[in-house]
Amino acid sequence: MEIFNKALTKTDINVRFSFPTDKIECFAELEEGQSYNVNLKVKDRRQRVWTFSCWKRRNGSHPKPWLSGEWLRFVKHYGLKIGDKVVMVQENDHFLGSQYRIEAKRRIIVLGEEIWADVLMNC
Structure with missing residues (x-):
């Protein structure tokens, strides 16, 4: 199930990745108020595991969630740029x-058609 997809901004590339507030419900520990931070193990296409720290604001009614931790290493590894897209998917496993x-993903034009192609690691 896709949690979200978002085009990257300058802040996402250089500081931290913010994602839509209504998607915080997908991260139960944050949603239930048990914590303001949780470490997420996230796999990329090549099955490499990245540890992202998922945060939400401590004060106020607008939690404004974001990812940090290995996020900037992920950006550099893939050579991501402003306007590229990140898709986060959640898969539930019984065990x-x-x-x-x-x-x-990166937007490219092929024969006049816009497509979003997978970004391969930065070589």
Whole structure:
């Protein structure tokens, strides 16, 4: 199940990745108020596991969630740029619980058609 997809901004590339507030419900520990931070193990297309710290604001009624931790290393590894897209997917496994996967996409034009292609690692 896709949690969200978002085009990257300058802040997402250089500081931290913010994601839509209404998607915080997908991260139960944050949604239930048990914590303001949870570490997520997220796999990319090549099955590499990244540890992202998922945060929400402590004060106020607008939690404004974001990812940090290995996020900037992920950005650099894939050579992501402003306007590229990140897709976060949650897969529920009966034995392992929630598993997260992340995909990096780049907009390209092929024969006049716009498509979103997978971004391969930065070589």
